[in-house]
Amino acid sequence: MHEVELVGKSKAVVIGAGVGGLSSAAQLAQTGKYDVSVYERMSFAGGRFTQHDHDGFQIPTGAVHMIPHGCKGPFADLLLGKRSKGGLDLGRHGVEFLPTTKFACQLKDGSLYGADSVYGILPWFPMKNALNLPRLLAKRAKRPWGNETEDGRTWLKRLFTDDFIDFLDAFSNFAISLRFDQMPASTVIRILQNSFWSDRPYIPKGGCKGVIDGLKADLKQHGARVKLSHEITEILPGEAEESTKEKRFCIGVRRRGRENPTWLGADAIVHNGGHPNLLSSLSDDFEVAEGVREQVANTQAVGGIGFVFDLDDEIPHRDSGVTMLPNLDRVGGYVIPTFSEPGLAPEGRHMMITHQYVPDPSVKSEISKGRDDLYEAIPWLSDHGEELCVHTYHRNWPCNRAPQGAELPADIGVEGIRLVGDGVKGHGWMMVEGIAANVPSAVRDVSRTMDGA
Numbered sequence: 001m002h003e004v005e006l007v008g009k010s011k012a013v014v015i016g017a018g019v020g021g022l023s024s025a026a027q028l029a030q031t032g033k034y035d036v037s038v039y040e041r042m043s044f045a046g047g048r049f050t051q052h053d054h055d056g057f058q059i060p061t062g063a064v065h066m067i068p069h070g071c072k073g074p075f076a077d078l079l080l081g082k083r084s085k086g087g088l089d090l091g092r093h094g095v096e097f098l099p100t101t102k103f104a105c106q107l108k109d110g111s112l113y114g115a116d117s118v119y120g121i122l123p124w125f126p127m128k129n130a131l132n133l134p135r136l137l138a139k140r141a142k143r144p145w146g147n148e149t150e151d152g153r154t155w156l157k158r159l160f161t162d163d164f165i166d167f168l169d170a171f172s173n174f175a176i177s178l179r180f181d182q183m184p185a186s187t188v189i190r191i192l193q194n195s196f197w198s199d200r201p202y203i204p205k206g207g208c209k210g211v212i213d214g215l216k217a218d219l220k221q222h223g224a225r226v227k228l229s230h231e232i233t234e235i236l237p238g239e240a241e242e243s244t245k246e247k248r249f250c251i252g253v254r255r256r257g258r259e260n261p262t263w264l265g266a267d268a269i270v271h272n273g274g275h276p277n278l279l280s281s282l283s284d285d286f287e288v289a290e291g292v293r294e295q296v297a298n299t300q301a302v303g304g305i306g307f308v309f310d311l312d313d314e315i316p317h318r319d320s321g322v323t324m325l326p327n328l329d330r331v332g333g334y335v336i337p338t339f340s341e342p343g344l345a346p347e348g349r350h351m352m353i354t355h356q357y358v359p360d361p362s363v364k365s366e367i368s369k370g371r372d373d374l375y376e377a378i379p380w381l382s383d384h385g386e387e388l389c390v391h392t393y394h395r396n397w398p399c400n401r402a403p404q405g406a407e408l409p410a411d412i413g414v415e416g417i418r419l420v421g422d423g424v425k426g427h428g429w430m431m432v433e434g435i436a437a438n439v440p441s442a443v444r445d446v447s448r449t450m451d452g453a
């Protein structure tokens with residue numbers, strides 16, 4: 001590790017050690033120009049993009065170990081891209097993406113279909129869908145249309161058959177816990193266009209934690225600190241405290257187990273904790289742009305439910321690609337990432353992770369209905385699988401704070417503060433692809449503030 005001189009450098013504080021916060025911190029730290037610290041309220045880094053070991057099974061905290069657009073999406077550009085091209089070049093720390101064995105699969109009425117590319121999916125459906133696909137791809141949707149009254153499903157029904165839409169909708173359910181009729185048409189069109197032009201999904205070597213470990217190693221190399229079990233409770237103007245008066249911000253940090261906050265000065269803040277969290281900690285001394293508070297208050301976070309199964313090595317389905325379960329009321333699909341990264345389960349075992357959206361607030365009954373769905377749709381599950389755990393993700397903590405298509409701003413109008421992460425996914429980019437799509441501009445903005453400070 002090389003020594004980094006921090007004295008006199010502008011200070012950047014990153015709030016939250018999710019993948020958005022850590023990658024922003026890494027971009028800032030790699031410049032060598034700033035003193036960078038990350039504060040995380042949990043006792044581990046990675047937020048919803050890491051895992052915990054359970055008897056050799058790498059159980060996710062959220063993400064099902066998938067990089068949606070593989071090596072051709074914004075996440076690969078950011079994590080693995082060369083520094084000369086704005087990437088972090090984390091291959092230096094062993095970060096590697098492994099391809100899934102199929103672009104996508106479908107299990108329908110007991111029959112399994114697998115496709116090696118997006119074109120391989122089309123023969124599963126009536127010809128009308130292949131003929132109309134160019135019209136979907138040519139539709140202008142690079143930006144949200146604004147004031148949209150039509151949802152994605154209604155728009156798609158003009159061009160495609162129900163079985164094709166159900167297949168795509170199962171993917172949406174699996175990937176982002178939303179159905180097409182819950183999103184504006186321009187968002188759905190752009191998601192499909194991005195998926196079409198991108199790669200098959202990949203799986204990080206070592207799972208999500210492999211990426212987080214790479215980010216942590218890079219931060220350490222560049223002199224940045226990651227403080228776990230430290231929650232940011234208040235953001236005040238620098239002059240609020242004697243010790244921070246030379247800084248733009250005075251930040252209250254509460255260490256786990258302590259009552260009172262300590263005060264920390266910062267020249268810029270990257271916030272990875274979501275808009276509601278930022279707004280509740282921000283003092284009234286800062287003027288938030290008109291309409292933002294209302295937009296945030298009116299934005300409902302989405303939820304999901306995921307089962308994790310231990311599978312034996314005799315299972316008849318041996319692919320790591322996302323398998324859609326169309327036509328089910330709840331579950332969208334499953335993945336068995338161990339067919340690409342065997343290290344995610346003990347030797348001779350496999351791990352299957354499912355995902356379903358939550359149409360009803362009674363999470364308990366949704367869990368049992370989802371379980372019924374799974375045993376009914378997957379003919380081999382009862383003979384080869386054993387349920388390890390079920391996770392629920394609902395309300396605001398700590399991910400899916402803003403549903404895809406909500407288009408909340410990264411800039412709430414306060415100079416020196418930018419949001420990154422799930423709350424500000426780029427238009428039409430799913431999951432960590434959406435996070436990565438927005439990190440570079442947030443980092444550029446706070447860097448400008450610090451350079452002018």
Ligand SMILES: Cc1cc2nc3c(=O)[nH]c(=O)nc-3n(C[C@H](O)[C@H](O)[C@H](O)COP(=O)(O)OP(=O)(O)OC[C@H]3O[C@@H](n4cnc5c(N)ncnc54)[C@H](O)[C@@H]3O)c2cc1C
Pocket residue numbers: 015016017018019020021039040041042046047048049062063064065066067068230231232233272273274277304305306355393398399400420421422423430431432433435
């Ligand atoms: C079930 C499920 C499956 C998913 N599968 C995939 C997948 O396979 N592939 C994929 O790409 N994406 C997937 N996603 C989405 C992906 O997990 C998220 O998009 C991503 O992990 C969110 O990252 P983030 O940067 O927004 O931060 P988060 O993971 O939300 O982390 C934010 C962090 O900030 C901390 N924090 C918040 N407020 C404060 C504060 N005041 N002080 C200190 N710390 C604070 C939180 O504790 C948390 O650790 C999935 C999501 C879910 C729920």
